[in-house]
Amino acid sequence: MMAEIGLAALWLAAALAGLQLVAGSLGLTTRGAVLGGAVRPVAMVQGLLALLAFACLIYVFSVTDLSVKLVALNSHSMKPLVYKIAGAWGNHEGSMLLWVTVMGMAGGFVALVERRLPERTMLATLAGQAFVSIGFYAFLLLASNPFERLSPVPAEGNGLNPLLQDLGLAFHPPTLYLGYVGLSIAFSFAIGALITREVGPAFARAMRPWVLGAWIFLTVGIAAGSYWAYYELGWGGWWFWDPVENASLMPWLAATALLHSCSVLASRNALRAWTVMLGVVAFSMSMIGTFLVRSGILTSVHAFAVDPQRGTFILALLAIYIGGALTLFGLRASTVTEGERFALVSREGALVFNNVMLSAILGIVLFGTLYPLVAETFGAKVSVGPPYFNPMGALFAVPMLVVLAVGPLLRWRRDRFARVGKNLVIPAMLVAAAAIGLLMIGGVALLPFLGLALALGLAWASLLPLKGRNLRRTPLPIWGMVTAHFGIAVALFGMSSESAFSVEKLVAVKIGEVTQVGPWGVKLDTVEPVAGPNWTALEARLLVRYGTDGKVSRMLPQSRSFWAPPQQTSESALLTRWNGQLYAVLGGEAPAAGDKSEAKSDAGSDQGRWQLRLWWKPFVPLIWLGGLLIALGGALALAGHVLADLRRINLRSKIAYRRERQGR
Amino acid sequence: MSDTVPPRAPRWAIWLPLALFIGFFALVMIGLYRPADRNVASALVGKSMPRFDLPPALPGRPGLDSNVLANGKPHLVNVFASWCVPCRVEAPQLAELAKAGVPIEGISVRDTTENLQGFLEENGDPFQRIGADDDGKVQLALGSSGVPETYVVDGKGKIVYQHIGEIRPEHLGLLLGKLQEAQQ
């Protein structure tokens, strides 16, 4: 029953999206102006219906209604409730439903609160949002129906991939999707502005909070995904430039550029065409990423139900939306001027530099991700991985980070280096000191070396905009900028430290044996079987001690066997200290090295030797802490802008009220 | 250009994003409609077999020295393991090839003697020699990325063909053809 309600809600929502498109488009004409009034309510109801459909899906998953095909394929009655619920979006259909739900809700929310722009632009924007939504509703209803029934009803479901049975699944996809799809608002705003030719500071101010909101979620989602991969896959890697990871990074890069060009447009009425284009590109990157992940066109470690037919469907949507938007851009952008001019040494100049560099990094990530496909059309196979992306990205990231240290100190329009130069003496000295220190330690590769040195100077420089200000009166957006830039320095330090100073140890130890990894002494105390709700495991108890520290801590890595579906996973154990993380994984019982016949004859005496994989990763948590700081900075800026808007609305209504009274 | 007429982006730059997108679209269209091939083929096809000398996998049976592959007759070299399900699937086809007089040499990858013995008892033994590649090094030397894989080697020890995955009945003709080619 719930499945049918969900499906009906979805069809209704799709129909309303159609109505929203028609009413919004006709509302722009003089004859259809009456229809314009319907657009906002329709957008809100459409969002609510999509939400209802999603709630229905969560319901059928939480009660494990096996007559629904999707549940039978991806869930299992003996699974903790939280994973049953999270399992609703741990598959293709469910995650696409999450996608349209976020899209509908975002559109409805815009319709509800956004009152700053001329109504014509809003109509065009909401019509654009509906136009994009329709395609995804069609994809969901025609090619990936999540509510399809199954007959006969199976006795039990197939279960969820054990790697996904983790709290990471509960948080990572929803946040990431809020980010991906939240960018559709920027896309629609850009389309609306192109149609009505209203590109100016008001447009930027209206769009900025939405971009910020999406960007915050995207940042959190990427950081969460990276941490999840880090502890779940059991090899201590946090970023591998896998196509799926790149698919989440590309919208982030575009959104970051958009955020900065938005602030130029809002404050200085410059970079008009560029900002509109970034608005189109950001969400286009979300869609391209989705296509790359789900069409299975690239080889990736991330498992998604791969289906070329679906790939074709999404590709058609891409052609319509991205192709259409870029054509519109081409036709209209020639009438949109670039706006006010400014000098190279100015706040705008620094922001333009940052935009160009971010775009170049985006281009490299996209090109590198697609290149294996290019090679395949020529009948060859190549792999493009970290050894390519790291240095090529750094080529543009390093100059950008240098400018990041200076840019926020510059004045709008025109400035001189001499004015800000003396502020930068300390950061420059920090960079030099770090560089000398690292040279003395020696053995640090070039990229981590640059990262560590830059991070220290950048951390200091990022705080400089607060200098000489009354901290209480400093506007929230400034706090936001400072926090986010500081977060970049923190994350950069974590990344560089991890790659420069990590210590790895692979050992096969007997019970009671002590091994050393970095400053840690690790003793294998026991290995015992334990049972969970839908798995059994071997759990090692490690007693660990930092340096000559008296305190002994416990770590409990597991080697788990799930039975639905049958699969083994390694559950790593992490121990966090202020200066890093100790990472432990329990491998199997060790095959004795060397001759196998010896191993067999030796089995009696050699029993109880266990493989351990241990890493000491100095300052690695700073990567994700930095990510959270970046997101927090975004949140502060968002709060600042929203509060300022509210204050303005409040003031305006007070003035209107007063006028009204005086008029009477 | 005075301050009253702000600059515009050049025309080509305005259409550049669309041009790039069209390029992307064409690329993935080709990618989507080309049959997906996730197999990693050996780059050694057309080159000579690398030198190796594997110890016997079973007591009392000969091991596999790559020299025997250059004895003037074409051979099949089958890379297999007892723990691999597709290897069981292809056993009848290997038996048929052996019956047709094709010399088949086996390379048993990461296996144990008992498991291998059990496997051969259950699925038949078409092999003339079986070399034990316990640490998988010869597999790597051959450019083989999984099991089962079958190499057609001509009489001079040159690899002329690599078959990836299990040999199904419909593949027999193809393999016999390749063997025939190798003979010439």
Added chain:
Amino acid sequence: MKRLLRSPAGLGPVIVCLALAAPAVAQEEQSTAPYAYRQLDDPAKETKAQDLMESLRCLQCQGQSIADSDAPIAGSMRSLVRERIAAGEDPEAIRAWLIERYGDYVSYAPQLTGLTWPLFAVPAFFMLVAFLLLRRRFAGKTEDAK
């Protein structure tokens, strides 16, 4: 297509049984090559090996490097890399040896060849475009501003 046969012992609900059965499963599925799960004694050589392993692609689970994979063939490849590094071979020579057998696909570090030159040309091209864009944007700026 190439799936491993899993021992059904893991399905047994009796925990003690599992504890005994686990090694049997492990033996079938883990590489027994000597250096698959063992580091080189010389830390400098181990670092060299590690750097190389992180840039080689596992041929079975194709989205991972051999340093991050439990697939048996990745174990064999790790052992091969470590043994050759220990014997004093240059990491790039080992990479070349593997590329000779598996093609460019096995290496995450694209080599500069007739096929891959655009990978290196494009960043240079971006540099040029970035420079031109910025120059065009700011050319003659000082006069204008005055």
